[in-house]
Amino acid sequence: MEPFGVLEGRTYDDGSSVQDSVLVHFRRGVRMVLHRFGTEEKFILLGKGNQLYSLGLVPDAETPQEILLNDEAWKVEAGSSEDIGAVQILGTKEEALVVNHMLELFSVKYAESQLGRRLLPEHKVIQLACSDIHFLALTTHGAVFAYGQNNYGQLGLGNADQVEEPTQLDLKMTVAQVSTPAFATFVACGQAHSVVICQNESVLCFGMNNTHQCGMNSNGQSLVTPTPLNAQKQIIKACCGSAHSLFLSSDGTLLGAGNGAKGQLGPNYRSSHLLSTIQLPDTFTGKIIDIFAHSQLNVSVLMNDHGRYYVSGEAGELIGSKQVIDDFFLLVLVKQHAVTVGSRLICMQPETQRYQARYNVPACCDVQVVGGAVVGEEQPKILHFGWDTIRARAPFLTNSIKSKGGSAARADHQVRIENYSWNAVDAYGKYLHQDNLDAEPEVLLELLQLASEYKDETGLQSLCASVLRRKVTNDNLCTCFKKCMKFKFFGLAADVLKQGLNLTNACEALNIAGDAVRKAVDDSEKTMVEHIRDTVMAFAILHAKVVVEDAKFADLQPEIAKQLLQKLASMNLLKT
Template identity: 25%
Template sequence: MSDDSLDEWEIFQELSDELKRKIRLAVVYRGGAIYVTKDDEVFGFGKNLTGFLGTGDKQSRTEHTKIEQLCGQNIQDLQFAYLTFFAISATGSVYAWGKNDNGQLGLGTKKDTWIPTKIEGNLETKRVVQVACSDYHTLVLTSDREVFSFGWNKYGQLGLGHNEDQSLPKKLDFFAAGGVVTAVACLVFSSLALLDSGQVFVWGKNEDGILGHSEDDVEKQNIPRKVPGLEGITITRIVCGLNHALALSNDGKVYSWGWNGSGQLGNGTDENSHEPTLIFGIGGRIRDVASNYNYSVSVAITEADDVIIWGWLNGSQNKSPTKTSFKSLDEVFAKLPILAFTFRPLRLKLNDDPIVEKNTANESPEWLKKYFNDADTADIVFVVEGKKIYAHKTILLMRCAVFRTMFQGNWKESNESEQIIKHHSYDVFFAFLRYFYTNQVDMQPVLALELFALAHFYQMTDLQKESLKIIERGVTVENAASIYDRAILLAAEDLKEFVLNFCMEHMNAVVNSDGFKLLNSDVAKDFVLHAAQQGAFKK
């Protein structure tokens, strides 16, 4: 996403070019905006009727107001419903503010707070990677794929096997599901989860048939159960509106069910559906879908970059998929009258970030660079987060022993032309494959650690070295401990030594950081031992 994407949003159009170049993360909601700068300062401005700006009140701001509690925390994600708001730091800490009458902020009370407050309890030692919320309950997903829930639970929407509200995070038991959770989503009275097997699970109130059953057959359920009607289909992405769900399959098809009062199911009617139904008439394979708790519209973008909508949009009801002139999913939500909002955070590229590292000793020829992600000539497709990246087996196996074994051996991937990649982000896997064609790494420091781990798994020594250079530029007091932890896991001695040297220079700040507090005891002991050997604690 380029810096120009900010200008799609009216609230950002009056900002100076200098300020826009400094913004790396932003969200917009009901006439207000929050943004994070490359210096890790967080500001809010605009309308604030719902307390969205995290300033401790509901007064609108014409001046950009610093949100002190979030500054310096390396905020990587911002999520919101109508009256509940969350921020996730790079170390996986979660900050919550907003309405809390059901304990939906996870702070251990049922008292509203309009200032970002760190969630502790069972999440204090966890690294959260996703937050999904309604106005009444919240789900979080951790890096080790555990799911925690809190808030209102009248209909069992917390998935805990009972109907008691929870004001502190409680862990769900997904063992019966037989898989690893990769994503979660919230509706008004129910919840969904996507497993790495491609199965979708749902629980809570069967409002408008959202559980995938007739409401005459099932009223509610308080433990996760598989959505019927998706058997044999591998789902790669789930999104929710106010009370309808969309599921994107690995072959680019979209299924919908639930409330349909505005035609948001795209089935040609305004009748609710309790059964996931394939949406016809989209006109091509879908690579991404979007919807939101705040608006009754569904949006999809095809591989040809056609943006398709169905549901209620700008005073018009579309009961079937309709091609638009929009250029992106974000643009659809930016053009909503009065209620314009981001359905996901805007992640901006900065002039000095990402860092480009080039392996000049073996620079790729220009003709090879042109064939990266070329759908016309590719013979293998990688599907990551529901989006496709096109590549060539010959190029991959020539440069990587792991791919050579995979494609020429007896692995199940040997004869498959489409590979689904789990547990890695699209941006990182895109950069990983691009390196095979360009010998260049175009990467933000905060993502370079994931790229380093990917290069480690595929035994790409040169790429590990290039990633390491970027990681070293991105080490901070807050993330030093977590990078040290990962360095041990990957047996990356050079990285471990570099981080330890950094910590020696900032020891007091590092050991008092949230990142250090998240270390398990064995890693913390290893850190203290090596720091002591370096003389960190000598008087």
């Protein structure tokens, strides 16, 4: 059998390459993770034909880095090249875990030579978190299942007993002295402790806590049940190292807890610490958008909004040193897509690190959403949203579905989003599932109204406004301006005027502003609208000769034309 390739950055015969056995770049541009079984030289990866392959070292002392591809591929039911990107491979030292594009979870034992059994056959799995000895699986219904060693209570099952099958955690949050089931949205595993983030960014921690890695004081005792963490901030992301934890809040604050002896919590926390705010060095630029750690390492990684990595902890080899990095250091590598310490992959770029929720795929989505009619078609189309995504990102829509008797168990549940076009509903679905917002200005304005009606808390309104400002042109100014006034987005209306008002659309903009003044419902609204109208009027006066001589001047509403001429006369700008 010919060698499939070599490790340590050498090249495979299909043109792909790996870095220390953990990251592979295929010629078609898809990056996938190789899973390495503990310290054993056996790996699995998703490769040719969208199938899973096993890799093993050639038993030849002279060429110890050569690896062979197993002749028999294990099917993972990936139907197209797009589906490869939806496959997640993680695992413990004895078992690989594979989530395919249909959110089905499969197990591959180290000693096995084929794709093993399916775990949790009644559930869809959207995220995995693993250490070398245990794992957590998050389902689309917000449930968390735990499996593996449990000697410190890291499975959160209320005891320290090992379990042989994935077992569901009893997640509860206490609100107003009432304990209710919690809907989980994110999971993370340390070496022997775990973190679960639930709705409303509440946090539960459990497992080993001898260095306060769970963020609280338990007098050195392990926490065998999920225990609320009093973070006093909304936590949107967590990651766990060997004996420390990092938490990222919605306002961009970085918090840390646990053992900082190796610099993994920065220079100010070099022993065991309860949950504390971590001060970043002056050299850190931009905003933190993601945080990473590895369950077996004393390393912390931050990524800013420019995609740059900052590393702290026991990762000196990344900068050619054997020492620890005691403060977050900018890691500068050309075309850097991952951070790897030894044979451990700390992180990849986020678009390949986690499964991205599928959108409008009936097999993966639980809720049918009926939007407005498509232009040129009589009947509205049906879109498919994921119930897990709705529950995590759209509380208003969640409550609307529940009020109609909907639940995650009803895969055929249907909900109608009234008063919005199909394009707007489609754009809303893409935003919820993929954080993708690329729509025409008219659609963005509908989304602004929808975000207001639905009391959106994800930042959709500000994002719509930002994108809209960039997309306003002289040609679409009046359409955008009219809808801004209709939806009473007066501040945005003033902004779009600055972007696109010119001599060709000034008369039409004056008419729109005049209509808004007449339709104002109270004095406060009338004052704001009159201010906007006066802004357009001032522009028309500044360019009076061109405006008055323009053929569109004849289309001005009589009242608006009269006001303009009176102002010009008062300024002695009219010739008789």
